[in-house]
Amino acid sequence: MGYMPLTLSIISFYSATFTLMFLGLSLSLKNLMLFTYGYYIAVNGINFISASLAGHLQKVMTILKLIPLLGIAVTGLFFAGDASGVLHFSGAAVKHMSAFTAISTAMIPVLFAFEGWIFASTVAREIKNPQRNLPIAIMGGIVVIAVVYLMFTC
Numbered sequence: 839m840g841y842m843p844l845t846l847s848i849i850s851f852y853s854a855t856f857t858l859m860f861l862g863l864s865l866s867l868k869n870l871m872l873f874t875y876g877y878y879i880a881v882n883g884i885n886f887i888s889a890s891l892a893g894h895l896q897k898v899m900t901i902l903k904l905i906p907l908l909g910i911a912v913t914g915l916f917f918a919g920d921a922s923g924v925l926h927f928s929g930a931a932v933k934h935m936s937a938f939t940a941i942s943t944a945m946i947p948v949l950f951a952f953e954g955w956i957f958a959s960t961v962a963r964e965i966k967n968p969q970r971n972l973p974i975a976i977m978g979g980i981v982v983i984a985v986v987y988l989m990f991t992c
Contacts, residue, residue, distance in 0.1 A: 842960075846878060846881060846882070847874075847878060849877075850874045850875075850877035850878040850881070851870070851874045853873075853874075853877045854869075854870055854872075854873030854874040854876070854877055855870065857873055858870065858873060889964060904982075904986065907986055907990070908986065908989070910990070911986065911989035911990050912989075914989075914990070915989070
């Protein structure tokens with residue numbers, strides 16, 4: 839359980855950063871701290887009040903994250919056509935980096951994403967019938983991610 843406060847802190851910080859950018863506010867230390875603490879306290883407060891409420895909030899947030907992704911994928915399926923006007927990124931942003939630095943930098947979010955698997959065993963005691971439901975949830979998550987990925991790449 840030692841990872842959870844640190845992980846929540848990181849997620850709160852990045853949520854604060856993206857919120858400030860979305861709202862057009864300055865990324866000053868004061869604003870970052872205010873929004874980061876706000877997110878951290880809100881999420882911990884919801885989890886403290888009710889684990890069930892936190893679970894429902896997580897479901898809603900997951901659906902809200904999937905809606906724009908699926909919208910983009912469906913739009914691509916229906917409006918696929920000539921790709922000559924597509925932007926081609928040349929990697930100019932990483933030309934000044936060594937290959938090791940570029941790969942290491944790219945691996946940070948990948949490793950962070952896989953860090954979530956460590957929490958699967960810690961929540962098993964909170965799940966009804968974990969021997970049945972945890973494997974279903976893990977495999978279901980993998981299938982959903984694979985379908986969304988395939989919708990984007992096909």
